[in-house]
Amino acid sequence: MLKKVVLIALPHVAPFEFGVICEVFGVDRSDMGGPVFDFTIGAAEPGPVPTNLGYDMMILNDLSAAADADLIAVPAHDIEGPLHPEVLRVLHEANDRGAWILTVCSGAFTLAKSGLLDGKRATTHWMHADRLAREYPSIEVDADVLFVQDGNIITGAGTSAGIDAALHLVRTELGAAAANVIARRMVVPPQRAGGQAQYIATPLPAEPSDSFAGVTDWMLEHLDRDLPVDELARKALMSSRTFARRFRADLGTTPAAWLNKQRLMRAQQLLEETTLGLEAVATETGFGSAAVMRHHFVKTLQTTPASYRRTFCVREFAS
Structure with a gap:
């Protein structure tokens, strides 16, 4: 430890x-x-x-x-x-x-x-x-x-x-x-992916779009759903191509990669703080199945959801 x-x-x-x-x-x-x-x-x-x-x-x-x-x-x-x-x-x-x-x-x-x-x-x-x-x-x-x-x-x-x-x-x-x-x-974000860009090569728009900020909040509220880029683009009142380009420019990653990271973070939280079964956690976080969730855990965290839960669920911190 x-x-x-x-x-x-x-x-x-x-x-x-x-x-x-x-x-x-x-x-x-x-x-x-x-x-x-x-x-x-x-x-x-x-x-x-x-x-x-x-x-x-x-x-x-x-x-x-x-x-x-x-x-x-x-x-x-x-x-x-x-x-x-x-x-x-x-x-x-x-x-x-x-x-x-x-x-x-x-x-x-x-x-x-x-x-x-x-x-x-x-x-x-x-x-x-x-x-x-x-x-x-x-x-x-x-x-x-x-x-x-x-x-x-x-x-x-x-x-x-x-x-x-x-x-x-x-x-x-x-x-x-x-x-x-x-x-x-x-007062910093709890998790930014290591693969996120160090800096943004394209200048940010002078007036950031409220609808763009709103769509990311909406994504977080609907992690359990399938969220294709076409639907997200409609929410942001943009074409799919413009949405994907602007998203990467603003956040340094693709919509799919950002969404995957949020799902993984939510799954970690549920594994730590609840007794939900692995299938239920996968469903609530939008992975769809425990097998798919396991794939993303192994790829990103080098551990399985079950091992993660055994290690971190209801953990006592030293004082």
Whole structure:
């Protein structure tokens, strides 16, 4: 179980990405029924650590707490210069024992320098992706996604995508309810798919359509129904082709992929919070059958609905 988290403060660290890890894993939310983590910030050389904004952070702890950590987190930082031997040791030991390793933005370069991303798929901020691919050709760099999980390593893209990557990890280890508590306190979406686009290439319309926002709400209220694009387009008063194009431009994914993700999230909630049978859950969420729902669980979450329920139903969080 994800319990002990160590955040590594590296020279010229980016305060926002550093703060993302602190906010997700360092805040006690037991009053809302959320998880509590044993959270430590450490540095290879304790003392003042410069940020990329011109001020120092005083880091009092070394990296000894990382010896048995369940998660090692590496935020964005200056990608120039060599990797400190102590950081290299901590990362390799964590990987060898199967601990989670999470990077945000340019933090992926630290893992690249360590060799732990060799032969793996990864992402970073789109501005750095070409350089990562060029300097480390053994890494399969995907510049178009919010985060990538490859085994025990999760690499997140820039800024808020680090929140998505961290919440994905919480959801994987502790269930949707735990991730939702954290997201609610942070006032962020509880789940954005890792494959969602990092940025929108097409500018948003100057005046967003109320009917377009309304149709997504309607979709959420009717997840149990078959919702073809033609019907959704009529609800939005658009042609099917325009609707599909606008939907992808606004939300970074196709209507079918967005709908599938919402159905999966709803199924997770029902499996955690109710005793409905698998067929009933599949019917209520629009998957149609337990077999189809199982396919999507295995494909997206690498587990079956039954296993998910056994792991996360009526879970007790530490306080």
